[in-house]
Amino acid sequence: MSESREPLAVSRRPVKAVALLSGGLDSILACRMMLDQGIEVVAVNFTSPFCTCTSKGCRHQASKVAEELGITLKLMPTGQEYIEMVKHPKHGRGSHMNPCIDCRIFTFTRARIFADEIGADFVFSGEVLGERPMSQHMRAMLLIEEKSGLKGRLLRPLTAQLLEPTEPELKGLVDRSRLKSVQGRCRQPQLAMVKEYGMTDYPCPAGGCLLTDAQFSARLKDAFAHGEDTVRHMQFLKVGRHFRLPSKAKVIVGRNEPENKQLCALVQAGELVLEAEEVAGPVTVLLSLRQDEDKRLAARICARYGDARTRAVVEVNCAGEEFEVAPATEEELAALRV
Numbered sequence: 001m002s003e004s005r006e007p008l009a010v011s012r013r014p015v016k017a018v019a020l021l022s023g024g025l026d027s028i029l030a031c032r033m034m035l036d037q038g039i040e041v042v043a044v045n046f047t048s049p050f051c052t053c054t055s056k057g058c059r060h061q062a063s064k065v066a067e068e069l070g071i072t073l074k075l076m077p078t079g080q081e082y083i084e085m086v087k088h089p090k091h092g093r094g095s096h097m098n099p100c101i102d103c104r105i106f107t108f109t110r111a112r113i114f115a116d117e118i119g120a121d122f123v124f125s126g127e128v129l130g131e132r133p134m135s136q137h138m139r140a141m142l143l144i145e146e147k148s149g150l151k152g153r154l155l156r157p158l159t160a161q162l163l164e165p166t167e168p169e170l171k172g173l174v175d176r177s178r179l180k181s182v183q184g185r186c187r188q189p190q191l192a193m194v195k196e197y198g199m200t201d202y203p204c205p206a207g208g209c210l211l212t213d214a215q216f217s218a219r220l221k222d223a224f225a226h227g228e229d230t231v232r233h234m235q236f237l238k239v240g241r242h243f244r245l246p247s248k249a250k251v252i253v254g255r256n257e258p259e260n261k262q263l264c265a266l267v268q269a270g271e272l273v274l275e276a277e278e279v280a281g282p283v284t285v286l287l288s289l290r291q292d293e294d295k296r297l298a299a300r301i302c303a304r305y306g307d308a309r310t311r312a313v314v315e316v317n318c319a320g321e322e323f324e325v326a327p328a329t330e331e332e333l334a335a336l337r338v
Helices: 025-037 058-071 080-087 102-118 140-149 186-197 212-224 231-237 257-266 293-304 330-336
Strands: 018-019 041-048 072-077 123-124 243-244 250-253 271-276 284-287 312-319 321-325
Touching: 018 025, 018 102, 018 212, 025 041, 025 058, 025 186, 025 231, 041 102, 058 072, 072 102, 072 257, 080 102, 080 231, 080 243, 102 123, 102 140, 212 231, 212 243, 231 257, 271 293, 293 312, 293 321, 293 330
Parallel strands: 018 041, 018 123, 041 072
Antiparallel strands: 243 250, 250 284, 271 284, 271 312, 312 321
16 A cells, blocks of 8 residues: 655745836835735836936935835836937827837836846836826826836836736736735825835935926937937937037037036047137037037127126137137027027
């Protein structure tokens, strides 16, 4: 008679998920919710040429959050391909140059590819239904899920109970009863969660995308119209005062010492740096020189923003060439300002 044996226990690997971690409060809370359910979280953080971040910006915040939560973070900078998407969005723009739906499809697609590479079960984000007018209404959220290849695999923990169950919920990988039904722009539910988690240091909800800024959007439209569409050109757009000359050349004038240094660091061969002689003043950069008269007009603009602006004549050095010019008038600057 054979000896009876207990059935062997079947070991199951931990559930793994990829988080889109901006470093903002919603994405932090979504990560905490998944960690509370014993899910292994690997976060991705995207930065674009249009982020407002500096060394203390969104990338820094995401790294800080990942360290505090004890999760792995993969930084994913975007570049020229992202700029092309901004130039030609398939799903329209918001009130300025912000292609929010296409942006999310872009980043969520890359998050999905990364999730497949590391064998993650699903992707999740801190999105809240109705919080953003363009990209977080029901139709847009379903479109983003489909176009990014994440249909059924994209979980939004903060607002999940208002949406159809996803595959991780249906498979029992995530306990749906522990998810939330947050909606709209009121922050009270999130602040209540902050209190529950005992969080004392958390970021404000404000966004950090220059594409929603009216002045930057005007500069970007002008740059695209004149073929200035590289990552480096996008960096120029963040700095200084901008002027478009009659020849279509661009002049940029630094507003302070840090901007002067940034401009000098961005300049490449064929681009000219101008500075007033013997008086304090800003660095001025002349991009895409089209005709010799551009140098003189750029020198006049440079002279207008220096300490010698009230003089009748100012000496300006343009890449080793000396110009004696009258500072540009306010009327002239207004006609050229971007």
